[in-house]
Amino acid sequence: MERNGAQIFWEVLTHLGVDVTFGIPGGAVIPLYDHMLEYSVRNVHVRHEQGAAHMADGYARASGKTGVAIATSGPGATNLVTGIATAMMDSSPIVCFTGQVPSAVIGSDAFQETDITGVTLPISKHNYLVSQAEDVAPTLKEAFYIAASGRPGPVLVDITKNAQNEMVDFTWDPSPVRLPGYRPDLRVFPEELAKAADLVKESKRPVILAGQGVIMSGAMQELLNFAEKTHIPVAMTLLGIGGFPASHPLNLGMMGMHGEAWANRAIQEADLLLAFGMRFDDRVTGNLEKYAPKARKIHIEVDPSEINKVVKVDVGIVGDLKEMLQNLLPSLPELDHEDWLAYIDEHKEDSKLRDIQNLPEAGNLYAAHVIHDIWRITEGEAIVVTDVGQHQMWTAQYYQLERPRTLITSGGLGTMGFALPAAIGARFAKPDDEIWVIVGDGGFQMTQAELSTCKQEGIKINIAIINNGYLGMVRQWQELFYERRYAATEMINPDFVKLAEAHGLTGLRVESRAELGHVVDQARATEGTVVIDFRVEREDSVYPMVPAGAALQDMIRRPSPEKRSA
Ligand SMILES: Cc1cc2nc3c(=O)[nH]c(=O)nc-3n(C[C@H](O)[C@H](O)[C@H](O)COP(=O)(O)OP(=O)(O)OC[C@H]3O[C@@H](n4cnc5c(N)ncnc54)[C@H](O)[C@@H]3O)c2cc1C
Ligand SMILES: Cc1ncc(C[n+]2csc(CCOP(=O)(O)OP(=O)(O)O)c2C)c(N)n1
């Protein structure tokens, strides 16, 4: 059947099960958008292409499916760059489509011409330039396959305008994609599995380090079975949160720079680390030379290039985590680590004493109060999408998550402006779940234009702006390491309530803990997106904190209330 490239584009998306795209049209994609009207795929009309990429990413993280963004050539394409890099660092499967100038004028500095495959080469898992209609269908199939398989990641497909307009014969080919040289299902075992089992049996002080690979692999049940049978406590990376239930007695909470003190201490004193689908980010290890000095290490990873990349391990197992845990567990007996768990528990008391929840209330509204109360009121059941900064760390600490894909946050790139668009993407992935955005006043202003998208698309999300009047995380570093010299971190903000209202949305404000619960209830009961301006304590800091380059045990702790009064 004769079709032009633009029609083939939408037909292939339909065959691949894509029901929503996020994008903005422009000269080089007008033919694509023109034919969209003939198909049932819904395009979410965003306000900035960075938002489109983050929406695709949020959709992917919430659903496990591949998200799709569309932009025109030139500035549309370059606006996607931050979103693509964000997805790359956190291995999120998205496919970004860009229009390109006609093949005949490529290289002539044509209007809105940018070499976007060149620009995105180092920040995408793969990219393509499609310059004729007959390549549209096979390239799209490959792009979706590469984005989602093995270690997932972003793929960019740049399609010239002539490829969108040319007519060719088209029939859908449902056969699976085969790419010579690309082996996403690589496996290396079983000798390594046997060695791993021996290390586990010998260990007295083991700790599991659960990363985002647990969630991406769908290995939550396997991890639970493994931890319970071997009686090994589980610390999570920021992106691993939700992969193991927060309320489980073996859960140690987050590790790393702003991780729980007892989790970091356990890692430093462990004799065995079991790294499951995590990549030893520097926020996780602190000073590498002093990292877990007494521990042997087992690493299970889908990407062979991660093994021995940062931390030298004793056993490296390449493969899908779920499958590897299913293979490993039968060879292990039931184990008991009661003494080790009791030892770890001893350190929790001191932390509780220092916890902001236990400080005497003097009417101050702390971010931790806000996040804790939202957690309590939503019964821990919401999908929480954060931005980057102090509020992000407090969310990891105070919103206790039980289920995978319920914390959506930019970890590796740490992209301010991520939260609002990512939450819009999550909304389309999970139409029935309650969604809360927890965002700083700084990051919110980077992509706040997407409030218009919420209005236009009729979306309900709740947005909690943790308004401290500062680029708080940077202010904290200035306070602790630059003698309180606050260079370019204080902000004069817009009136966020009026801003919401200007978009036809509801704006609310909270200035004390006493009114917090009522306002959160009101937001939940209100139709449409609600923005809440939480005026929190301006100069609070996130504790514990491992200073950059320090060893994990050298944490700066929240001053103890006892020491304070002394
Ligand atoms: C302000 C700020 C502070 C931060 N502080 C902390 C902190 O205190 N603690 C912390 O933990 N993080 C912190 N982070 C986040 C940190 O930068 C990293 O993003 C995070 O630690 C990465 O977690 P991860 O290794 O689990 O996930 P990823 O980086 O996503 O790595 C996941 C790994 O799993 C592998 N994988 C994927 N699929 C599979 C599969 N099917 N089977 C097996 N393996 C698979 C991937 O190949 C990858 O290597 C912070 C970020 C910011 C912005
Ligand atoms: C796009 C981008 N620019 C700059 C930074 C550096 N940065 C990290 S955290 C932070 C402060 C964030 O401030 P805010 O959004 O108000 O959140 P808070 O830390 O106050 O909770 C900055 C500027 C970044 N991560 N991303």
Ligand SMILES: [Mg+2]
């Ligand atoms: Mg702030």
